[in-house]
Amino acid sequence: MGGPSCLIGITAATEPARWGVWNQLADLAPHGYAVTVQRAGGVAVLLPADPEVAGDPGGLLDRLNGLILGGGADVDPATYGAEAGPRTADTRPERDEFELALTRAALEKDLPFLGICRGFQMMNIAAGGTLEQHLPDVVGHERHRTVPGQFDEHEVELISGSRVAGICGAERLLVNSHHHQGLGRIADGLEVTGAAIPDHIAEAVEVPGKSFALGVQWHPEEHQGDLLIRALVDAARARMRT
Numbered sequence: 001m002g003g004p005s006c007l008i009g010i011t012a013a014t015e016p017a018r019w020g021v022w023n024q025l026a027d028l029a030p031h032g033y034a035v036t037v038q039r040a041g042g043v044a045v046l047l048p049a050d051p052e053v054a055g056d057p058g059g060l061l062d063r064l065n066g067l068i069l070g071g072g073a074d075v076d077p078a079t080y081g082a083e084a085g086p087r088t089a090d091t092r093p094e095r096d097e098f099e100l101a102l103t104r105a106a107l108e109k110d111l112p113f114l115g116i117c118r119g120f121q122m123m124n125i126a127a128g129g130t131l132e133q134h135l136p137d138v139v140g141h142e143r144h145r146t147v148p149g150q151f152d153e154h155e156v157e158l159i160s161g162s163r164v165a166g167i168c169g170a171e172r173l174l175v176n177s178h179h180h181q182g183l184g185r186i187a188d189g190l191e192v193t194g195a196a197i198p199d200h201i202a203e204a205v206e207v208p209g210k211s212f213a214l215g216v217q218w219h220p221e222e223h224q225g226d227l228l229i230r231a232l233v234d235a236a237r238a239r240m241r242t
Helices: 031-039 051-055 058-063 093-109 118-126 163-168 228-241
Strands: 007-011 013-019 022-028 043-047 066-069 113-116 152-158 172-177 191-197 202-206 213-216
Touching: 007 031, 007 058, 007 093, 007 228, 013 093, 031 043, 031 228, 051 093, 058 093, 066 093, 066 118, 066 228, 093 113, 093 118, 113 118, 113 228, 118 202, 118 213, 152 163, 152 202, 163 191, 163 202, 163 213, 163 228, 213 228
Parallel strands: 007 043, 007 066, 066 113, 113 213
Antiparallel strands: 013 022, 152 172, 152 191, 191 202, 202 213
């Protein structure tokens, strides 16, 4: 008999979906998240937005050993006190409220945490930062999201000695990216430890002093040999032992 399961919560999007004869709203996340957690020895638990939990997330987080905030729709600029720009669309305020509550509570509890793409952005907002609503207006190109529904590849440079560089075993990585928003003002308490090449847009952040609190703008779940999600599961399992 094995030990207790290492439960990793993965936030879900609520979106229209088609399968078989059905066309309904569904709570979903790309399969890569669950598969990567399972390969690392964890159990993936899907977390759709829940207003009751948003009001008091502690009970849910006490049942989890780690948390992944995944990708998805644009974040509502109201979450960081801004008006929506012309290129911000299809926001999901219920999901924003839920994920902000989960992020703040997870960081307070020092629950192993990984923010991916939208989740990376939510991490900055939860700590008091802002977003750039349309990166092409800032960097002058659209190479972080060239074609809707397809990933772009670009390099990131990681700071030597950072947690993320240590996990990935390199200071330069080729990553998959699909986003048109990015970090604006970096929140106090977050340290930028990775940036896109060549435009220097923030691509990785860490919370110093926490056991495992990382965010990346790219999609590690798209890489079969990913080390970041495995490191999250390892950190969650270590927390279980203590």
